[in-house]
Amino acid sequence: MEIKNICCIGGGYVGGPTMSVIADKCPEIQIDVVDISAERIRDWNNEDLSKLPIYEPGLAEIVKKCRGKNLHFSVEIEKKISTADMIFISVNTPTKKRGLGAGQAIDLRWVEASARQIAKYAKGETIVVEKSTLPVKTAETIKDILLKSTKKDDQQYEEKTFTVLSNPEFLAEGTAINDLNSPDRVLIGGEDDASINALKNIYLRWVEEKKILTTNLWSAELSKLTANAFLAQRISSINSISILCEKTGADIKDVSLAIGKDKRIGKHFLNSGPGFGGSCFKKDILNLVYICDYYSLNEISEYWQNIIKINDWQQKRICNLIIKNLFNTISDKTITILGFAFKANTNDTRESPAINICKNLLEEGAKLNIYDPKVKKSQIEKDLNLKELGSNNNNQGSWEFFNSPKSALINADAAVILTEWEEFKSIDFNHLSKSMRSPCWLFDTRSITNCDLKNSENINVWKIGDGQN
Ligand code: NAD
Numbered sequence: 001m002e003i004k005n006i007c008c009i010g011g012g013y014v015g016g017p018t019m020s021v022i023a024d025k026c027p028e029i030q031i032d033v034v035d036i037s038a039e040r041i042r043d044w045n046n047e048d049l050s051k052l053p054i055y056e057p058g059l060a061e062i063v064k065k066c067r068g069k070n071l072h073f074s075v076e077i078e079k080k081i082s083t084a085d086m087i088f089i090s091v092n093t094p095t096k097k098r099g100l101g102a103g104q105a106i107d108l109r110w111v112e113a114s115a116r117q118i119a120k121y122a123k124g125e126t127i128v129v130e131k132s133t134l135p136v137k138t139a140e141t142i143k144d145i146l147l148k149s150t151k152k153d154d155q156q157y158e159e160k161t162f163t164v165l166s167n168p169e170f171l172a173e174g175t176a177i178n179d180l181n182s183p184d185r186v187l188i189g190g191e192d193d194a195s196i197n198a199l200k201n202i203y204l205r206w207v208e209e210k211k212i213l214t215t216n217l218w219s220a221e222l223s224k225l226t227a228n229a230f231l232a233q234r235i236s237s238i239n240s241i242s243i244l245c246e247k248t249g250a251d252i253k254d255v256s257l258a259i260g261k262d263k264r265i266g267k268h269f270l271n272s273g274p275g276f277g278g279s280c281f282k283k284d285i286l287n288l289v290y291i292c293d294y295y296s297l298n299e300i301s302e303y304w305q306n307i308i309k310i311n312d313w314q315q316k317r318i319c320n321l322i323i324k325n326l327f328n329t330i331s332d333k334t335i336t337i338l339g340f341a342f343k344a345n346t347n348d349t350r351e352s353p354a355i356n357i358c359k360n361l362l363e364e365g366a367k368l369n370i371y372d373p374k375v376k377k378s379q380i381e382k383d384l385n386l387k388e389l390g391s392n393n394n395n396q397g398s399w400e401f402f403n404s405p406k407s408a409l410i411n412a413d414a415a416v417i418l419t420e421w422e423e424f425k426s427i428d429f430n431h432l433s434k435s436m437r438s439p440c441w442l443f444d445t446r447s448i449t450n451c452d453l454k455n456s457e458n459i460n461v462w463k464i465g466d467g468q469n
């Protein structure tokens with residue numbers, strides 16, 4: 001089966017970059033990214049490439065090359081579904097906020113809406129690809145919707161056929177284009193060989209065959225949740241050791257290096273920090289926990305829940321140590337927050353540790369000067385939601401947005417590095433601390449600043465996992 005037209009439902013952090021790379025690698029395939037958010041689509045079509053809705057290194061160049069040729073962004077969902085041979089579902093799958101399974105289960109309403117739209121508007125033979133991260137057995141739900149909604153009163157039922165594949169995405173934000181160009185593996189789960197091969201043939205344009213794994217649907221869905229759970233587990237593990245380093249005089253960087261040399265452990269994902277953020281780790285582990293509970297696997301559920309517990313604990317302990325070092329009160333003290341994104345090289349703030357840490361500092365009455373090279377002020381406003389925070393607190397602090405670290409540091413009592421942006425590594429704190437209020441502090445939760453600061457008379461330094469602080 002030759003694929004000529006692809007439609008991707010959802011133009012977010014996954015849909016946008018993934019379709020851009022497929023468009024780049026397969027110029028003969030027409031690709032339409034559709035989204036219910038007219039604002040997002042407008043931004044994808046912005047002539048000024050710095051205004052694309054997401055910041056991702058290397059993305060703007062590909063959009064520039066392919067947009068208007070074989071890569072299109074629109075809100076014409078029905079029309080684009082109707083002309084597609086293959087449809088990717090790449091919509092958001094957050095944790096349910098209310099109702100059955102609230103706080104753990106995935107809210108499938110956007111996936112279901114997409115499946116219903118496909119059932120209604122698709123024509124002929126259509127391959128539906130789950131790109132979103134989904135609970136195990138969701139493909140069954142999608143198949144059900146596709147079959148049952150077409151059977152009922154649709155005169156053209158005979159002309160429509162659907163197959164469902166699971167093709168989870170493993171890209172990480174900040175390195176998405178590189179991850180898509182050179183994936184460690186591509187995973188395709190499904191039952192129909194012709195559909196699997198149609199998708200495989202697309203990836204074969206640039207991915208070695210041995211890296212393309214095919215499995216059944218359920219293994220593909222569960223592998224994605226498991227991969228994220230394992231990655232998050234490594235971060236909680238190394239973060240749990242960071243405090244031991246601080247207590248014992250060891251250095252977490254040395255420990256990471258030493259253990260990472262063991263090939264069985266490996267060197268990646270061993271950086272201690274303020275806890276993992278991002279839209280997926282927490283929600284995917286919670287989903288795993290929900291599935292375990294569903295099957296009454298209580299010990300397994302508890303095991304994975306602890307990964308999240310350690311993550312919350314790490315964020316909390318950072319707040320506490322800031323307060324403790326600033327003489328146990330931060331009311332009316334100015335604290336400079338360097339970095340608000342959940343990691344470097346992205347403008348995404350979903351589940352960023354900065355949100356909880358800033359909220360806690362505001363609760364204690366601090367004045368925050370916030371700087372991030374890519375996150376907009378309006379996004380921080382949404383994330384901190386001061387109105388909600390301040391309802392019962394007379395001592396609530398305030399925050400201001402700054403355009404440079406230098407201006408954000410003036411008169412500050414402390415600076416807190418929360419995101420490992422490259423530009424923070426070269427800040428001369430020794431020099432800039434002269435504009436801060438003495439005695440001032442640097443809390444480096446990513447351990448990225450220059451070690452010479454240790455002997456600085458101008459500034460006290462705390463670095464995560466550094467027992468020589
Ligand atoms: P996102 O919120 O950035 O994008 C989802 C988009 O889907 C939004 O723009 C939304 O408006 C749109 N949408 C929702 N319902 C729609 C509908 N019925 N029709 C058209 N558009 C609709 O989310 P994301 O970060 O791109 O994540 C998408 C999925 O991919 C999630 O399941 C996530 O777990 C998974 N994932 C994300 C990443 C990542 O790094 N962000 C990596 C791998 C997998």
Ligand code: UGA
Nearest residue numbers: 169170171172173235269270271273276277278280342343
């Ligand atoms: C993660 C996975 O890495 C991707 O494979 C997966 O596709 C994606 O989730 C997803 O399903 O959404 P992402 O969240 O974009 O990607 O970014 P990561 O690089 O994994 O970082 C996640 C969080 O962990 C960040 O807050 C980061 O700062 C933190 N982290 C990462 C550490 O604290 N230490 C590390 O060593 C690595």
